[in-house]
Amino acid sequence: MSVHFEQVSFAYDDRSLWRHGALADVSLSITPGSFVGIAGITGSGKSTLLQHLNGILKPTAGRVKVLDFTIGAGDKGPLRELRRRVGLVFQFPEQQLFEDTVEKDLCFGPLNFGVPLEEAKDRASRALEMLGLDDSFLPRNPFHLSGGQMRKVAIASILTMEPDIIALDEPTATLDPQSRAELLQLLSRLQREEGKTVIVVTHRIEEMLPYAESWIVMKDGTPIFQGTPAELVREERHLSEAGLALPECIRLWNQLAIKLGLEQEEPCLSAEAIAERVAALYEHEVHPPTWGGGAGDAG
């Protein structure tokens, strides 16, 4: 297991008048090398959960095991090595940048972990390139970039550390649709080709459906669902229970599945895939489909 939460609870400002419970009895596991989506409405504890992955927050009760580290309530041990291996991109990138040039910001992590300057700079320009920004950004002031560019720099500044686990908090917010798709493809490539574990927090489930291999749905600081995309589709009620909008393609697939008896199949979750599947049904006439009312909004 690369990540394992054992009955983790967490409260902000614990032991004060402002005590505010944010995680309650969270138990979950994430397999190494997988692509995991974490969904939930605002305030459901997603960001809090993510910050437990590298010991930025420590549980008030329970234990978090990440790679070969264990963090329990009140543990103090040094966390540097853990932080090198777990890259965390915070929710608001503008609060994550602090150097006066993009290059310095990108090199900050590697230099802290003892990477020689030349190599750090090398990594910086490679990471920028991965995110579709060229070297002309290196000398620029990160605070003068657009929101989307800042986001990309923030993500690049984590990639330069070459972590084994990459955790991103709503990375697609503030990005335009094309950059969004490119980012998810990049993450998926890092996962497939370099064996990284990628964990992405989102409240837009549909954009991650093609990539995520497993899902965690959070509600009020507790995971109410953990499983594969197919299970998520079959148990779509968890999404509405968590207050999330049901993605159009899941709704469509479920309607078709009921009508055409495809419940046991691996769900197709894009318009094209669904169209192909339905076309295949017609061609082979395995189940001569009987269209009823209500499927009309399927296209």
Place this chain on the structure above:
Amino acid sequence: MRDKLLFGRCIDTGSPIHRLDPRAKITGMILYLIAIIAVGSWPMLLVTVVFSIVYMLATRIPLKYFVKAAKPLWVLMVFIFVVQSLTVESGEVVLQIGGWALYAGGLKSGFIAAARMALLVSFTAILTFTTTPGLLNQGLDGVLKPLQKIGIKTQRLTLMMSIALRFIPTILDETHKILKAQAARGADIKELPWKEKGKLLLSLLVPVTVSAFRRAEELVLSMESRGYIVGAPRSEYHLLTWQTKDTWFVLSYVLLVAVVLTYRFI
């Protein structure tokens, strides 16, 4: 970091003090300030301490929070105590080292001065603990209104006040977030040696200031784009209503001032 700094935080316990008119509370605080300045003897210090504790208890906020509020200023208090005790030369000599003498009167006035400081800070915390920033601001506006007659632009003052109050927690929050981001990339301030800690904090100065300015700019733009003009007439969100209990509250402070002043000058 956040939980250590109590300034400017409202703690809602729903006590009668919370429900007082903010103008009454501000007037009370001003009277209290006068009383504190006039305190110069043990009996009056005792009277003020008892008066303060009664009101602190009435807020239903644990006393330790008032103590905490005064804590950041302890260096200043020690300083005041030392300076006063060394400079005032009255009463008996308590301690003599070479040419230096420590007088009983010096110790007394040092102690009283430091106690006044502590009282003042923790007692004025009642105001911020029991009043939301919005109401505080409106109350200040009300109290300052008479100054408009002599041509002072009080709205500007109160706007500045409210923005400052609004930004102190934001700036702290921002600092906290950047520290977290640095920790995530291998520079955890908690794990660094002292010298490095200092360097890291210094390196925060620029981004935090920059982002505070940016926030302020955004705030001004968003206020202006919603039609806000400094000093233009505008209806208030809550109408403040002065009730009998507010009068009684202020009167209790008038009484305190009267007692302290009478003792002092008669």
